[in-house]
Amino acid sequence: MQSKSARALYLIPYGAWILLFVVAPIALVGYYSLFDLHGSFTFGNYRNFFSSIYLRLTLSSFWYAFLITLFSLLIAYPTAYYLTKTKHKQLWLLLIIIPSWINLLLKTYAFIGIFGQYGPINALFAAIGIGNKQILFTDFSFIFVSVYIFIPFMILPIFNAIDRLNPALIDASRDLGANSWTTFRRVILPLTMNGVKSGIQVTFIPALSLFMITRLIAGNKVITLGTAIEQQFLVTQNWGMGSTIAVFLILFMFIIMLFTEQREKGGTGNGRNR
Amino acid sequence: MKDLIRAALAVLIVSALLMWANAELGKSAGKAGADTITVYNWGEYLDPDLLKEFTKETGIRVVYETFDSNEAMMTKIQQGGTSYDIAIPSEYMIEKMKENDLLIPLDHSKIPNLKHIDPYFLDLPFDPGNEFSIPYFWGTVGIAFNPELLDGDYDFSSWEDLWDPALRQKVILVDSAREVIGMGLNSLGYSLNSTDEKELDEASEKLATLAPNVKAIIGDEIVEMMQRKEAAIALTWSGQAADMMSVNEELDYAVPEEGSNLWFDNMVIPKTAANVDGAHKFINFMLDPEVAAQNADWVGYSTPNKDALDLMDPELVDDERYYPDEEIRDHLEVYRNLGPEMLGDYNERFLKFKMEMN
Numbered sequence: 001m002q003s004k005s006a007r008a009l010y011l012i013p014y015g016a017w018i019l020l021f022v023v024a025p026i027a028l029v030g031y032y033s034l035f036d037l038h039g040s041f042t043f044g045n046y047r048n049f050f051s052s053i054y055l056r057l058t059l060s061s062f063w064y065a066f067l068i069t070l071f072s073l074l075i076a077y078p079t080a081y082y083l084t085k086t087k088h089k090q091l092w093l094l095l096i097i098i099p100s101w102i103n104l105l106l107k108t109y110a111f112i113g114i115f116g117q118y119g120p121i122n123a124l125f126a127a128i129g130i131g132n133k134q135i136l137f138t139d140f141s142f143i144f145v146s147v148y149i150f151i152p153f154m155i156l157p158i159f160n161a162i163d164r165l166n167p168a169l170i171d172a173s174r175d176l177g178a179n180s181w182t183t184f185r186r187v188i189l190p191l192t193m194n195g196v197k198s199g200i201q202v203t204f205i206p207a208l209s210l211f212m213i214t215r216l217i218a219g220n221k222v223i224t225l226g227t228a229i230e231q232q233f234l235v236t237q238n239w240g241m242g243s244t245i246a247v248f249l250i251l252f253m254f255i256i257m258l259f260t261e262q263r264e265k266g267g268t269g270n271g272r273n274r
Numbered sequence: 275m276k277d278l279i280r281a282a283l284a285v286l287i288v289s290a291l292l293m294w295a296n297a298e299l300g301k302s303a304g305k306a307g308a309d310t311i312t313v314y315n316w317g318e319y320l321d322p323d324l325l326k327e328f329t330k331e332t333g334i335r336v337v338y339e340t341f342d343s344n345e346a347m348m349t350k351i352q353q354g355g356t357s358y359d360i361a362i363p364s365e366y367m368i369e370k371m372k373e374n375d376l377l378i379p380l381d382h383s384k385i386p387n388l389k390h391i392d393p394y395f396l397d398l399p400f401d402p403g404n405e406f407s408i409p410y411f412w413g414t415v416g417i418a419f420n421p422e423l424l425d426g427d428y429d430f431s432s433w434e435d436l437w438d439p440a441l442r443q444k445v446i447l448v449d450s451a452r453e454v455i456g457m458g459l460n461s462l463g464y465s466l467n468s469t470d471e472k473e474l475d476e477a478s479e480k481l482a483t484l485a486p487n488v489k490a491i492i493g494d495e496i497v498e499m500m501q502r503k504e505a506a507i508a509l510t511w512s513g514q515a516a517d518m519m520s521v522n523e524e525l526d527y528a529v530p531e532e533g534s535n536l537w538f539d540n541m542v543i544p545k546t547a548a549n550v551d552g553a554h555k556f557i558n559f560m561l562d563p564e565v566a567a568q569n570a571d572w573v574g575y576s577t578p579n580k581d582a583l584d585l586m587d588p589e590l591v592d593d594e595r596y597y598p599d600e601e602i603r604d605h606l607e608v609y610r611n612l613g614p615e616m617l618g619d620y621n622e623r624f625l626k627f628k629m630e631m632n
Contacts, residue, residue: 037614053626060629112495117504134443136504137490139632219490220449221631228625235345235451236621237614 033243045244061224065207068146076154100152137219154199161195197260310335311359311552321572357548365400369611377406378543384554387561395578407540409578413512416529423506430528433461446508447491451624467610513575536606
């Protein structure tokens with residue numbers, strides 16, 4: 001009996017936290033999305049969302065988030081794989097994680113200098129005879145910087161998953177005659193899928209709503225849902241429309257969570273336990 | 275477990291020490307004193323030495339905070355968390371704040387230095403009789419450019435010059451809906467306060483064709499980009515252009531002849547004020563010709579203080595780029611508050627414009 005009431009007591013802080021900082025804000029966003037500029041009740045914001053501008057905005061957000069996630073994954077998976085094979089793997093992992101502790105804005109400003117007309121990259125291009133190129137404010141620079149920022153978050157869960165893989169399984173696969181590609185496809189990849197899914201979750205969802213990088217690196221030529229929300233709240237002061245876009249962003253997140261759900265049993269220690 | 279408790283204790287002790295130190299620092303900075311005023315201003319928009327001088331002269335301490343857009347400023351004042359005594363919004367925002375009953379009427383008898391202000395800048399439509407606001411700085415929207423980086427002779431006397439196919443990927447625009455849509459309207463000869471959907475559609479179409487020339491749409495980073503020759507042409511405000519030129523002398527600034535925006539930033543006392551008397555003293559202090567001259571020198575924008583002009587570098591004051599004469603000023607337009615629907619419309623058009631850039 002005593003343990004039961006004690007358990008209930010322990011739940012109070014957690015419950016209060018969830019209620020105050022998760023449930024209440026989402027409810028407020030939903031509430032505000034139902035009002036127009038004059039504070040009268042309307043579904044007009046939702047109708048407006050399905051107009052061409054916001055649909056195109058959503059599609060382009062998804063497209064860029066997809067590219068960012070894809071490239072992050074392509075780089076992170078092999079990196080994580082080889083990290084688990086190195087001697088001082090914890091040290092290497094730490095070296096990869098440390099840059100993610102530096103303020104995002106600082107790193108972004110650094111890239112403005114690196115990619116600039118007089119930056120080191122263009123100096124290199126000029127030296128090897130390619131000539132000066134416009135790198136800043138292009139799709140390339142936007143995806144490059146975003147991938148750079150998300151890679152540590154992608155590597156961590158994948159690293160954990162691969163690290164936890166029992167090497168005996170790989171030996172067994174080899175003994176049974178599978179070549180290395182089959183081993184990877186049939187044994188390693190399925191068993192580390194949970195790490196990959198977690199990595200996709202922590203990359204794709206924030207990538208949908210990036211907004212500082214869109215201005216500083218892409219020169220506002222790439223627009224994401226995040227930019228649109230920021231503008232509705234700070235410039236137009238149309239909280240209703242801003243909330244509506246946020247509602248859709250939350251919906252998209254749920255859908256992505258559903259797709260990347262961790263199904264397997266025994267996948268207790270997936271990569272999100274950082 | 276013991277370790278955990280010890281670590282938690284250490285964190286608590288360090289936090290407590292920091293909090294105490296912060297409170298002490300706050301005291302010596304005058305936050306807790308009785309006679310203080312809180313000034314809410316744009317970034318880089320007031321010579322910090324003048325704040326010290328104001329404290330020396332009046333004994334009133336100044337807490338100084340900055341904002342980066344009119345809209346953000348108004349949101350903060352509406353919420354009312356901080357007791358701002360002075361704010362410096364632009365003209366259309368003053369109109370809006372008046373509508374929302376966020377301003378306290380000024381007592382002109384406490385501002386004798388008002389006589390130094392050029393009457394041209396007084397009694398304007400957004401605040402008849404200057405009941406709520408006193409001019410601080412004014413300026414224009416135009417094109418800053420670097421002739422060294424351009425092949426050919428451009429003077430940007432017309433907005434049309436920006437559409438020149440030779441200027442591919444050379445133009446930076448300021449990230450602000452009113453300025454960019456206004457440019458589109460002006461280039462077609464329409465008013466930049468247009469609320470006519472047909473004119474706005476035309477302007478949007480015209481702007482979309484600018485896409486190949488647009489390099490980026492950014493904020494205050496423009497200044498550094500132009501200074502470091504990262505970009506050749508920028509749509510910007512006159513004061514930012516002056517800022518750029520103070521570092522890179524190759525640069526030039528022009529206001530196209532079809533018309534552009536003429537803007538005013540005025541000092542107001544918001545409803546949040548706790549020290550209305552101190553706020554009046556501050557306004558009066560800023561209007562003193564010597565103070566205004568020093569401030570204008572530091573900030574780089576144009577002062578409406580006619581007696582300050584005599585104390586400033588004549589080369590600057592006679593520069594038509596910063597102090598255009600009345601004839602030019604008269605065909606420039608002041609922004610009107612268009613109301614939330616039109617502002618939303620402008621912003622959606624601007625969002626669409628940005629999406630067309632790629």
